[in-house]
Every structure is written in structure tokens, then in C-alpha cells.
Amino acid sequence: MARVLSGHADANIRFNELCHLLDRLGFIMHVRGSHHIFTKAGLVRPINLQRTSGAAKEYQVQQVRDILIEYGLTSIDRGRDDD
16 A cells, blocks of 8 residues: 555556555456456546556556545555445
């Protein structure tokens, strides 16, 4: 979470780590081909991720950060609907 929110390591975030973070925040993943689409109740737009050699694409990490900040999902405890 801290690495994503810091904005200093966007090119070095592993795809699986980003997917795991979104899962921990209560997002639901749907896979369509190479697209991993994450949705969450209350969010207007889905998050669409694609893997690039094991790493998340830098612009997609930026988009995830923007959404987490916009919706106040900056800690694991706040992200879960069922806690």
C-alpha cells in the first residue's frame, strides 16, 4: 500500500502485488482475456489492469493510486466492506 501511494516506485510494482492489494481492499476481480478488471460497490469506474512481464504498467499503478485516494481507500481496514 505504501509503495503504491508514495508514487516513487510505479515502474517497480509487481502485477501480482497490485492485484493482491486490490483484493485485500475488497475489490472483485473478473478476467477477460489479458484484462483483469476490478470492481467494488460504490466505485463508479472499474480498474482495468494488464500484466507486462510480471510488472504492472506504470500508468495503471498511477490510476489505482488516484482511485484509492479519491475514494479514501488508503488503508486495508477502510477498504473492506465485510469487516
